[in-house]
Amino acid sequence: MHLSSDEEYRKQLLTDLSGKELHDYYYGSYSSFHIHEEMLKDAVRTRTYQRAIEDNPEDFKDKIVLDIGCGTGILSIFAARAGAKHVYAVENAEIAIFAREIIKKNGLESKITVLKGKMEDVVLPVEKVDIIISEWMGYFLLYESMLDCVLWARDKYLNKGGKMLPDRAEIYVAAIEDGQYKEQKKRFWTDVYGVDMSCLTPTVMKEPLVDVVNSDMLMSSSCKILDLDLVHCKKEDVNFSNNYSLKMNYNDRVHGLIAWFDTPFTRLTRPNLLSTSPYKKYTHWKQTVFYTEQDIDVRQGDTLFGSIAVRQSKTNFRELDIKISYHIDTPIQKKEFVNMYKLK
Numbered sequence: 001m002h003l004s005s006d007e008e009y010r011k012q013l014l015t016d017l018s019g020k021e022l023h024d025y026y027y028g029s030y031s032s033f034h035i036h037e038e039m040l041k042d043a044v045r046t047r048t049y050q051r052a053i054e055d056n057p058e059d060f061k062d063k064i065v066l067d068i069g070c071g072t073g074i075l076s077i078f079a080a081r082a083g084a085k086h087v088y089a090v091e092n093a094e095i096a097i098f099a100r101e102i103i104k105k106n107g108l109e110s111k112i113t114v115l116k117g118k119m120e121d122v123v124l125p126v127e128k129v130d131i132i133i134s135e136w137m138g139y140f141l142l143y144e145s146m147l148d149c150v151l152w153a154r155d156k157y158l159n160k161g162g163k164m165l166p167d168r169a170e171i172y173v174a175a176i177e178d179g180q181y182k183e184q185k186k187r188f189w190t191d192v193y194g195v196d197m198s199c200l201t202p203t204v205m206k207e208p209l210v211d212v213v214n215s216d217m218l219m220s221s222s223c224k225i226l227d228l229d230l231v232h233c234k235k236e237d238v239n240f241s242n243n244y245s246l247k248m249n250y251n252d253r254v255h256g257l258i259a260w261f262d263t264p265f266t267r268l269t270r271p272n273l274l275s276t277s278p279y280k281k282y283t284h285w286k287q288t289v290f291y292t293e294q295d296i297d298v299r300q301g302d303t304l305f306g307s308i309a310v311r312q313s314k315t316n317f318r319e320l321d322i323k324i325s326y327h328i329d330t331p332i333q334k335k336e337f338v339n340m341y342k343l344k
Contacts, residue, residue, distance in 0.1 A: 036071055036072050038284055039071070039284060040072065040074065041284075042282075042283055042284040044274065044280070044281050044282070044283045045135065045274065045283055045284065046074065048272055048273070048274040049074075049075055049078065049135065049165070049274075050078050051270075051272050052265040052272040053075065053078040053079055053081075053082050053133070053165070054078050054081055054082050055270050055272075056082065056268045056269050056270050057082050057083045058269050059082075059131070059269055060079055060082035060083045060084045060131065061083040062083065062084075062085045063084050063085060063130040064084070064085055064087075064126055064128070064129045064130050064131070065079045065084045065087040065088070065129060065130065065131045065132075066087075066088050066090070066124070066129040066131070066132045066133070066153060066157060066158075067079065067087055067088070067090065067133045067134065068090050068119055068132065068134040068136065068149065068150050068153055069090070069091060069119075069134055069135065069136060069146060070089035070090060070091045070096070070099055070114065071091060071093075071095055071099065071135075072095060072099055072102055073089055073099035073100075073102050073103050073112065073114065075133050075135065076089040076099075076103070076112045076114075076133075077103065077106060077108060077112070079131070079133060080108050080111040080112055084111070084131075086112070086113070087111060087112045087113070088112075088113050088115060088124055088126070088129070089103075089112055089114045089115065090114075090115045090117070090119050090122055091114065091115075091116060092116065092117055092118045096114055096115075096116040097116070099114050100114045113125075118149070119149040119150075119152065119153050124157060126157075128158065128159045128162075129157050129158060129159065129162065130158075130159055130162050130163070131162060131163045131164075131165065132150065132153060132154055132157070132158055132162070132163070132164050132165070133165045134150045134165075136150050137169070137261065137263060137285065138285075139210050139285060139286075139288055139343065140171070140208070140259055140261070140288040140320065140343055141171050141226070141261035142238050142310065142312075142320060143320055143343050144318050145238070145312055145318050147169075147235075147238060148235055148238070148317075150230075151230075151234070151235050152235070154230075154231075163267055163268070164230045164231050164267075165265055165268075166263035166264060166265045166274065167229070167230050167231050167264070167265065167266055167267050168227065168228060168229060168230060168262075168263065168264045168266060169226070169227075169228040169230060169261060169262075170224055170226060170227050170228070170261060170262045170264070171224070171225050171259060171260070171261050172222045172223065172224050172225070172259065172260055172261070172277070173222065173223055173225055173244055173246070173257045173258065173259045173308070174218045174219075174220050174221065174222040174223070174246060174257065174258055175218070175219050175220035175246050175248065175254045175256075175257060175258075175298075175304055176213065176218055176219060176254070176255060176256055176257070176258045176289065177219050177252050177253060177254065177255055178213075178217055178255045178256060178289070178291075179253060179255050179295070182255045182256070182291050185204065185205075185209075185291075186201050186204075186205070189201045189204065202293070205291050205293060206339070206340060206341050206342060207342060207343075207344070208288050208289060208290050208322070208341050208343050209288070209289040210285075210286050210287070210288055210289075211286055211289060212278075212282060212287065213258050213278045213286075214278065215278045217258075217278075218258065218278065219248060219249055219250060219252055219254065219298075220246040220247060220249055220254075220304065221246055221247045221249070222246070223244040223245055225240075225242045225244050225259075225308050226240055226242065226310075231267075238310075238312065239310065239311040239312060240310055241307060241308070241309035241310070242307065242308060243306070243307050243308075244305060244306060244307070244308055245303055245304075245305040246303065246305070247301065247302075248299065248300055248301060248302045248303070248304065249300060250300045251298070251299045251300055252298060253295050253296065253297050253298070254292065254295065254296040254297075254304060255291060255292060255295055256289050256290050256291040256292050257289070257290045257292075257324065258287050258288070258289050258290075259287065259290065260275075260276045260277050260278060260285075260287045260288070261285070262274065262276070288343070290322070290324060290339070292326060292337075293337065293339055294326075294335070296326065296328055296335060297332075297333065298328065299330070299332070302328060302330050303328070304327070304328050305327050306324060306325035306336075307323075307324070307325050308322065308323070308324050308325075309323040309324075310323075313342065313344075316344070319342060319343060319344040320342070320343040320344075321340070321341075321342055322340070322341040322342070322343060323338065323340050323341075324338070324339050324341065325337070325338045326338070326339070
């Protein structure tokens with residue numbers, strides 16, 4: 001049996017996906033169906049949005065809603081079911097074509113209009129909207145920088161007094177003990193099929209690890225390092241520098257910092273919260289680990305402190321450059337150093 005041509009393959013789909021390669025990698029990746037399957041299977045993510053929307057019909061009744069980065073259209077469907085007058089769903093990736101079919105199949109084409117294109121390029125058929133919904137969050141909250149276009153749309157389209165879902169975004173950090181895995185990660189490069197690649201070890205440690213972290217690995221208090229009011233914050237606020245202070249819970253060795261985010265839905269009749277904390281149920285965002293180049297011996301009651309500076313990379317605005325300083329000053333030891341990281 002011979003392989004089908006590209007033309008024959010496209011005929012079997014709902015629409016022609018040619019030209020997909022013209023998108024940048026970000027939009028191209030969101031044209032992949034398995035990514036949407038992974039997000040939809042994330043019950044914490046999807047159910048939190050569903051509850052925030054469908055459990056608040058008073059907030060959605062007869063409202064004009066904008067869904068930014070609508071993907072399959074699931075959040076737009078929730079909004080229509082909650083009583084929205086009309087929903088404008090914007091999506092630049094090719095999944096937008098399928099979102100139209102999904103919406104039609106569910107009998108909501110008169111309530112939801114899908115606009116394919118970048119948020120900054122599409123023209124809404126209304127001057128203002130009452131509610132903006134978006135699931136824009138990336139790893140470490142800010143990776144991929146989709147928040148930029150959400151804030152742009154807020155400034156252009158959101159009515160005064162309008163609602164954002166979510167309306168806040170917070171990042172937390174804590175210290176972790178993870179010596180066994182950290183050592184495995186470093187030792188791997190010393191003997192790769194008989195080849196010494198240890199020169200890569202310092203570089204590898206500069207890349208944060210996105211993974212599920214067990215809560216019992218946390219060994220300190222947590223500290224909030226970012227708190228964005230999404231109704232009023234500026235685009236520039238995603239580039240920030242804040243101090244942190246962590247009190248140790250027991251005697252051990254610190255191997256790095258863990259970061260997670262929460263996005264509260266506070267300005268609703270029935271508020272809700274989406275959390276990626278290691279103390280909560282799994283989400284596809286997992287957590288982000290920043291391993292230290294030096295391990296830090298601590299005792300219960302000691303305080304590890306420093307600063308964390310985050311900015312969008314100048315070479316690729318979707319990537320993040322992160323600088324973390326580490327300080328500890330006790331009668332037993334005094335240590336301070338700075339690590340640089342790139343989340344890409």
